[in-house]
Amino acid sequence: MPNVTRADAVAAVRNPLAFIAARWTPAPRTVQRAALAALVMSVLIVVTGGAVRLTGSGLGCPTWPKCTDDSLTATSEMGLHGAIEFGNRMLTYVLCAAVGWAIIAARATKPYRRDLTRLGWAQFWIVMSNAVLGGIVVLVGLNPYTVAAHFVATSALIAVATVMWQRTREGDSTPRPLVGKAVQQLVWVLVAASVLLILVGTVVTGAGPHAGDSSEVERMPLDWENVTKLHAVLAWIVVTLTFALWFVLKAVDAPKGPLNRTRDLFLILLAQGAIGYVQYFTDLPELLVGLHMFGSALVWIATLRVLLALRERPLDEAGIPQPVAEAAVGTRA
Secondary structure, eight states: OOOOOHHHHHHHHHHHHHHHHHEOOOOOHHHHHHHHHHHHHHHHHHHHHHHHHHBBBBTTOOSSSHHHHHHHOOOGGGHHHHHHHHHHHHHHHHHHHHHHHHHHHHHHHHSOOOOHHHHHHHHHHHHHHHHHHHHHHHHHTTOHHHHHEEEEEEEHHHHHHHHHHHHHHHHOOOEEESSSSHHHHHHHHHHHHHHHHHHHHHHHHHSSSSSSSEEEEEEEESOOOHHHHOOOOOHHHHHHHHHHHHHHHHTTTTOHHHHEEEEEEEEHHHHHHHHHHHHHHHHHHHHHHHHHHHHHHHHHHHHHHHHHTEEEOGGGGGTTOSSOOOOOOOOOO
């Protein structure tokens, strides 16, 4: 048991991250796993949020930050809906823990990598802001526009988590492009189309039949079927762009990284499209809608991975140590 002095205790209180970083160096694999855990939790919160909506539990806890005016937690009288909504709220704390672990691991990395720490803190502030926005969603009775904003913020969280996960496996040298500018521009068009697809998807949800609660909930005043058809058209545009990108990458003999990531995206899009069409023609069964929401997160991650695969930052050029066993650092702050 190390001897902790009064000065150590004061230093730990003043700057706990610096205190930990001075005494612990995580292995690169640990940092990667911490970033991956934050990404997995950001996807899981999408799935559980979808479960809240699809089970009609959006107002299972009718107020916020408490579950009811008299109770911080769900009560037995509130039944399954209360348990589902409160469980989703509690999962936010697990997400915060995962993001916090990613921040600590990034801060303790040797040599210090400021960009990783900033990406971790960006996730933290998105989570905090989205938690408040989730409370507003409840307070305004599941207004579809706030629900859409809530999902978009989660998509932003997934984007930052994906970038951080990728950066933990790279160095800090200047990125070297692996493809030409024309291919890069095509990928940016693909990313823009994917963003538009996600945004229209939130409109489909906001105008569709799954309002999130059994009570009368406001819906977006749009023709749901027309918006759904627009969503399908955008999905086909994304699929076409992905196939065109794969064809171009093959034609220019691009490295395996971009090719493999494009192939992964194409396969995920095909699966997502199949689920989308089946759910449309079977009157939107809850399970398939939930799978479609999970698929949307995977499509977004895969799209970002294609973008990030267009350049490389070798680890050995950044002075970043290769994976080794973790060890405590004996120096004092």
